Amino acid sequence: VQLVESGGGLVQPGGSLRLSCVASGFTFSGYGMSWVRQAPGKEREGVAGIYSAGGNTYYADSVKGRFTIPRDNARNTVHLQLNSLRSDDTAMYYCATDGWTYWGQGTQVTVS
Numbered sequence: 181v182q183l184v185e186s187g188g189g190l191v192q193p194g195g196s197l198r199l200s201c202v203a204s205g206f207t208f209s210g211y212g213m214s215w216v217r218q219a220p221g222k223e224r225e226g227v228a229g230i231y232s233a234g235g236n237t238y239y240a241d242s243v244k245g246r247f248t249i250p251r252d253n254a255r256n257t258v259h260l261q262l263n264s265l266r267s268d269d270t271a272m273y274y275c276a277t278d279g280w281t282y283w284g285q286g287t288q289v290t291v292s
Contacts, residue, residue: 181205181282183275188287191265195291199260201275201284209253212278215260217271217289225271228260232278243269265291 187199199215214229227240228249237249246265251258258275272286 181277183277183282183284185273185275185284185287188273188289190290190292193266193291195265197262197265197289199262199273199275199287199289201258201260203256203258203275203277206277208256213249213251213258214276214278214280215247215249215258215273216276216280216283217269217273219268219271222271226280227273229278230258262289265289267291 182204183201185199185201187197191197210232212229212231214226216224216226218224225240227243228247230237230249230251239247246263248261270291272288274283274286276283
């Protein structure tokens, strides 16, 4: 199983970013996927998830209405669209398989 994130960077408050996670080594369409973030000195926070079937999504209250988690099963990719970014969104963002069993290496998002 391999998960490779990209798309992080430095953005001003109010800006947007689109993170991508390309998956390999498993049947991507059969798995729910999550995005998890961790800021220095803070606990991991699951910010968004999408189920394997039906496309149902869920979001942490802290990002609801600002982030979305589309997936493209044909490209084995899950995205995280981050809008209206705030300084407290600064963190390392990881994609993970359902249940946080497998993780990518992360991509840094800095809002400043």
